Amino acid sequence: MPIDLPMNETITPPDISSRNTSAITLQNVTKRFRTPTGQAYTALHDLSLDVSPGEFCAVVGPTGCGKSTTLGLISGLERPNQGEVQVMGQTVQGIDPRIGYVFQSDAVFPWRNVLRNVAAGPLFRGIPKTEAFEKARDWIARVGLSGFENHFPHQLSGGMRKRVALAQTFINEPQILLMDEPFSALDVQTRALMEDELLNLWSSTSASVVFVTHDLEEAISLADRVCVLTAGPATVKGIYTIDLPRPRKVAEIRFEPRFVNLYHEIWEDLRNEVLISYERAKQHGQ
Amino acid sequence: MNVQSNTASEPTFLSLEDQAYQAKLRRRRTLVYSLRVLFLVLIIGGWEVCTRVGLVDAFFWGQPSGIWQQLVTWVTNGTAQGPLWEQIWATLEEALLGFVIGVVLGIIFGVVLGQYRFLADVLSPYIKAANAIPRVVLGSIFAIGFGLGIQSKVALAVVLVFFIVFFNAFQGVREADRSLLANARILGANQRQISVGVIIPSALTWIIASLHTSFSFALVGAVVGEFLGSTQGIGLMIETAQGTFNANGVFAAMTILAVIALLSEFLITALENRLISWRPNTVSDVTL
Numbered sequence: 001m002p003i004d005l006p007m008n009e010t011i012t013p014p015d016i017s018s019r020n021t022s023a024i025t026l027q028n029v030t031k032r033f034r035t036p037t038g039q040a041y042t043a044l045h046d047l048s049l050d051v052s053p054g055e056f057c058a059v060v061g062p063t064g065c066g067k068s069t070t071l072g073l074i075s076g077l078e079r080p081n082q083g084e085v086q087v088m089g090q091t092v093q094g095i096d097p098r099i100g101y102v103f104q105s106d107a108v109f110p111w112r113n114v115l116r117n118v119a120a121g122p123l124f125r126g127i128p129k130t131e132a133f134e135k136a137r138d139w140i141a142r143v144g145l146s147g148f149e150n151h152f153p154h155q156l157s158g159g160m161r162k163r164v165a166l167a168q169t170f171i172n173e174p175q176i177l178l179m180d181e182p183f184s185a186l187d188v189q190t191r192a193l194m195e196d197e198l199l200n201l202w203s204s205t206s207a208s209v210v211f212v213t214h215d216l217e218e219a220i221s222l223a224d225r226v227c228v229l230t231a232g233p234a235t236v237k238g239i240y241t242i243d244l245p246r247p248r249k250v251a252e253i254r255f256e257p258r259f260v261n262l263y264h265e266i267w268e269d270l271r272n273e274v275l276i277s278y279e280r281a282k283q284h285g286q
Numbered sequence: 287m288n289v290q291s292n293t294a295s296e297p298t299f300l301s302l303e304d305q306a307y308q309a310k311l312r313r314r315r316t317l318v319y320s321l322r323v324l325f326l327v328l329i330i331g332g333w334e335v336c337t338r339v340g341l342v343d344a345f346f347w348g349q350p351s352g353i354w355q356q357l358v359t360w361v362t363n364g365t366a367q368g369p370l371w372e373q374i375w376a377t378l379e380e381a382l383l384g385f386v387i388g389v390v391l392g393i394i395f396g397v398v399l400g401q402y403r404f405l406a407d408v409l410s411p412y413i414k415a416a417n418a419i420p421r422v423v424l425g426s427i428f429a430i431g432f433g434l435g436i437q438s439k440v441a442l443a444v445v446l447v448f449f450i451v452f453f454n455a456f457q458g459v460r461e462a463d464r465s466l467l468a469n470a471r472i473l474g475a476n477q478r479q480i481s482v483g484v485i486i487p488s489a490l491t492w493i494i495a496s497l498h499t500s501f502s503f504a505l506v507g508a509v510v511g512e513f514l515g516s517t518q519g520i521g522l523m524i525e526t527a528q529g530t531f532n533a534n535g536v537f538a539a540m541t542i543l544a545v546i547a548l549l550s551e552f553l554i555t556a557l558e559n560r561l562i563s564w565r566p567n568t569v570s571d572v573t574l
Contacts, residue, residue, distance in 0.1 A: 075472060077472070099472065103468065107465040107468070111562075120473050124483075154564070172473065
């Protein structure tokens with residue numbers, strides 16, 4: 001961190017210009033982790049990525065390549081070893097209240113009912129109870145869970161728990177929305193429903209989204225831009241603009257010729273990386 | 287929305303099947319209770335028969351009818367130390383005090399050490415060593431240090447209870463889900479809100495599980511403390527019975543302890559169901 005501050009000052013002019021154009025900037029970011037035995041492991045290497053305000057950016061890459069790490073860096077849960085991460089033109093210094101994060105696993109609190117789960121953000125942030133609950137009821141209705149306010153998470157299906165997680169995140173009205181393979185644990189039908197639900201919720205906000213997934217189809221259906229990462233240590237291999245019109249219907253869009261073309265084009269890029277990471281995993285297993 | 291209409295129509299659709307299932311559950315429950323009674327009758331009856339026939343010497347090993355006689359005598363005439371209820375209350379008071387103090391200390395230390403990895407690393411060999419030694423021998427030290435009064439028994443009960451609750455609370459804090467913690471931080475929770483709102487509820491399942499065993503350990507502490515030197519209590523009754531070769535007296539005191547332990551178990555289960563009502567209902571009444 002002490003290194004970041006003087007750097008930030010010296011590059012003031014481009015910093016201002018990026019404030020106008022980018023919601024999220026990752027600049028030559030490298031992130032290393034230490035394994036419990038003390039070995040260093042590089043998750044991200046010299047990765048640069050820009051996300052414009054209001055843009056939906058999907059990040060795809062082979063399993064375990066470091067996709068989630070990018071989200072950790074943007075959210076402030078993790079710090080980069082090298083390079084800089086900026087949100088709204090400011091260097092990330094900790095957890096930014098303007099950020100929302102939907103996790104891969106079920107991160108709803110099992111001891112809180114739906115109402116208190118959705119109201120968690122406002123309550124943590126010191127908003128009075130009645131106001132927080134009123135807001136929560138509104139969001140519960142928006143994700144189609146009215147009538148389930150007093151249910152506990154274990155009484156809900158996986159898809160319903162994801163709806164709770166979405167409401168829990170959207171209630172804080174985030175300007176940056178980070179999603180870490182949020183629907184990967186759902187069955188295919190529920191998944192398509194949830195993807196539509198997400199696009200619907202997102203369209204009424206001006207939030208920038210970074211959506212991490214290993215599913216290329218999901219990435220193309222949802223995003224304005226798809227960013228392909230290399231097998232770990234991850235860096236950007238290619239960025240593709242998805243010029244499919246909105247509003248989109250996730251279940252139907254995948255049959256359009258333009259979608260199929262894009263899929264072929266990006267898959268060419270992604271396939272090699274997937275093969276590399278598969279070969280590595282095999283060697284590791286031996 | 288379709289989910290809602292489904293749940294609304296289910297009860298009528300399944301009602302016949304439901305009834306059959308309920309009836310099956312009832313039959314099973316009746317069977318379980320009758321077999322429990324049968325088991326008790328077999329054990330006690332077998333014991334009684336063996337002593338009557340002469341296979342087992344009732345003088346050394348006791349006899350159910352003799353134990354019953356002893357209990358009746360205690361209730362009607364009191365014990366050598368005074369009325370039975372006073373003895374029971376003395377032991378219960380020691381056990382309860384030891385239990386409460388031990389649980390509170392165990393939770394505090396467990397939650398604090400569970401959150402401060404460094405402190406836990408520094409202290410871990412001593413904690414392990416303290417847990418490995420048979421702590422009942424500390425009773426002798428407490429008897430010397432605190433004398434024949436209530437303090438020595440409470441201290442022993444505290445020591446026995448503390449470690450069980452401590453290890454569970456510690457483990458519970460360590461097992462707190464990483465994504466739940468990250469989620470709470472992202473949603474805007476500060477450190478205190480994370481402790482109270484995420485870490486302690488996560489650890490609660492573990493802590494409450496430890497209460498079941500730790501109350502019986504509190505009883506052990508109280509009784510052993512009384513063994514080692516006291517003027518009243520169930521432990522003293524057992525010691526007196528042993529001194530007069532009264533096997534039935536020992537068993538009668540044991541029966542009283544068993545009833546106390548069962549009652550406390552029942553109360554703790556009730557507390558558990560109240561505190562962790564959010565948990566999936568895996569505990570059916572068959573286990574009660």
